[in-house]
Amino acid sequence: MSQVIVVTSGKGGVGKTTSAAAVATGLAMKGKKVCVIDFDVGLRNLDLIMGVERRVVFDFINVINDGIRLHQALIKDKRVEGLYILPTSQTRDKDALSREGVERVIEELRQEFDYVICDSPAGIEKGAYMALYFADEAIVVTNPEVSSVRDSDRILGILNSKSRRAERGEPPMKQHLLLTRYDLDRVAKGEMLKLEDVLEILAIPVLGVIPQDDMVLQCSNLGLPVVLEPKSTAGQAYMDAVRRLLGETVELRFTTPPKKSFVNWLLRRTA
C-alpha cells in the first residue's frame, strides 16, 4: 500500500526541504522504495540538498506538460538503494502545475513506490495546495517560535478542509508534527517555545524533535541528506522520526539537556 506524504509548514525557511530529503533518505535506508518530489517550481532546492543537481535533465513540469515519460525525469540516488528524486523546473512557475497533471504523476508513482514524499513550497498558494491535495499523511515542519506555530496551525486547517480526502469525505489525513531547530539552550532561557507549548497549540502527535545542529548546514552545502552523516545529532533524530513513521515506538531524544555526568564534571574540574 503506497503512502503519499506531504512535508509542509506554511512558513518558509523552517526546514521543509531538509526534512523531506532526510525522511525520504531514511525511509530508503530502511529498505523502502521512495520517491521525493520537489513542488517548489521556480525555486528548486531539493536536487541541491540531495546532491543531484548536476544530473537533472528533465523535470516534474516536463512530465506534466511536455510529454516526457516519468522514468526519463526520475533521478536514482547513487548512495541509497531504492531512492529516487523527481526535481522541478527552475524556469517555470507554479501555474505550470495542473491538478490533472499532478494527479497523473502521483498515481503513476503510487504504482511503483512504497512512499511518495511531496516537498511543499512555503506559503498557502497554488504550489503548496498542489503538494498537499493528494496526500494521505502530512508532516508539518515547525520551528519553536510563535510565527511558525501560527502558520502551522493555519496549514493544519487547510489540510483538513482543502485536501482531496476532505473534499471526498474520506478519513482525515494523518498529521505529524516535526519540530526542527530545537535549541535546548535557548529553550532553557525562554527564548524559544518548549515542545509542550507547541503541542498545546497544535494538538497533533509528535513525529520527531530535531535538535539545532550546525552539521545540517554543512551537509546541505555538500548535497548530503543529513541522515547519511552518522555523527550528526539532527541526523539521528531524523532516523528516529523515520522509525516512528514506520510504526515503531521510539523514545524522544535531544529534548532535555544532557545530564552532566560525574566524569564530565571531573574533566572540567581538572581541565
Add this chain to the structure above:
Amino acid sequence: MQTVLSLRLIAPGDPEFFALLRDKIAHNPDFFRDAPVVLDLAPVADATPIDLEAFTSELRRLRLVPVGVQNAGPAWQAAARSAGLAQLGPGGQPGTANPTTRPEPLRQRPTAPPRGAGLVIAEPVRGGQQVSCPDGDLTVLAPVGHGAELVAAGHIHVYGPLRGRAFAGANGDERAMIFCDQLEAELVSIAGIYLVSEDLDPRLRGKRVRVWCDGERLSIGPVP
C-alpha cells in the same frame, strides 16, 4: 428540531453549478460538512427532470447529504423516487408533494425567532478557519486557534482554549453569551459590541469565563 438546508435549483444543468457550489462550501466547510439537504424544485418544476441520481452523487462528493425534494411536479417525483429521495412538502412541512393540498400556513409567528439545534464541532478550529452557525448556538469541543473565527446567532461554547475571535449574538441578540474553558481570545463580541485582547482583564487570562452583554458594554466573569 433539526435544521435542514434547502438547495433551490434554478439552473442545475449549468456546467458551473458544482464549481460555484464548491466555492460556497469552501467559505464555511464545517457548516456544510455532512449537512442534510433538500432540493427545492420550484424554479424548475416545468423543465425536464435532470438525472437526479448523478446529481445527488455529485452532492455527496461535496460531503452534503441529499435527503429529499420539495415542490416536485409528477415528472420530477418519478426522478426523485428512482434517486432514492424522499418527497417533502413545501417549506419543510412533512406532507404530500401535491401543491394544491398545501397545509394552512401558520397564522401566528412566535414572538422570539426560534433557534435551530445549533452546531457542534469536535475537531480543532485552526487559524484562518471560520465556523458559523446562523441560527443557534455554536459549541466547539476542541481548541480554537489564533486567527480562527467563530460566529453564532446564539451562544458560543468552547470546551478548550479560545485563542481566536468569537462573535456571539451575530444577528443582534444581546442575550447571547460566550463561554470558554481558557480565555486567550483575540476578540470577543456580542451583538456587535466587542473587546479586543488588550482590553481583557489580565487576571481573567487563561481562566474559565463567561462573557455577557451588560447594556452597552461587555462583562466578563469567572464561571464557578
